[in-house]
Amino acid sequence: MTDINDLPEAERTLLLVDDDKPFLTRLERAMDKRGFIVTSADSVAGGLAALGAAPPAFAVIDLRLEDGNGLEVVSALHEKRPDARVVVLTGYGNIATAVTAVKLGAVDYLAKPADADDIVKALLASEEIKPEPPENPMSADRVRWEHIQRVYELCDRNVSETARRLNMHRRTLQRILAKRAPR
Template sequence: MDDIEYDMPEDRTLLILDDDAPFRTRLGRAMTSRGFVVSAVGTVDEAEEIARQNPPAFAVLDLRLTDGDGLEVVKALHASRPDCRVVMLTGYGNIATAVAAVKAGAVDYLSKPADADDVIKALLASPEDKPQPPENPMSADRVRWEHIQRVFELCDHNVSETARRLNMHRRTLQRILAKRAPR
């Protein structure tokens, strides 16, 4: 994997925020071996401190953390350094959170586990580059589940309001929300 060539920018500072220590360490090592100067932290507070003191050119942030939300860090980074390129990572991939991440200022959104080369492609991609079509597109059941999740998020996680907007019985919606995402 290390034989892929990238057009590296002059400023290669990178913040990695993830509360999964083994993943954070592996990704940090992989990104260092590819030429980045990595600061890897496990909490929102640590990441916000770096954003204030020494904002990096790039950031790879987990969306859901034990002490908060990676979207808070995106805002802190862009307040200190508007040109910071942020990629959000999450194990809970759905369209609603992807939209929220991009609206907050992330340039891309990847589901875990993400490979270091995929992260670099996302970080260094020019805005004109169009992503390749997915190898395994979502099933119709998954698209339905994603839509329900997006409406649920837009309704501030209010089950009754979401059920009303989707013209669905509240208990039916609760059963759908309690299940894992279909493949």
């Protein structure tokens, strides 16, 4: 793994595309502190516009955006700059979209919420060497809890609608929501 600060400024450019504004802001700050020159967008249209005349060397793109699919941005970036290293983030991971993302040029596919250190490792990992597994990965209970919270927020905090979409009894969901997040 190379150090980002060893690269020339033009090779430290990073595009972040995510419609979750608080997450985008936190990730933007974290990546800036790590030495990247960050541009961010909160939609497919914004991401495509940000590619502009000087496509970035790195990108972190959410799969599902309000105005479309983040894979459109991955594809457009790979056409303009085939050597760009892209990591796709998603709260809805499945094998088919992971395969599609890699075919379109992504170097990794991470589940949300992803840690900034894990994202940097994925972006900077050499092609021959796989990045090490995370030191403190989220537990399965935590991943489940995060997924439930995300669906709950997407359903505008409507317990009945969330329970229906998760194929879960409403009272069970209420008990889960009343508890603290697992470690």
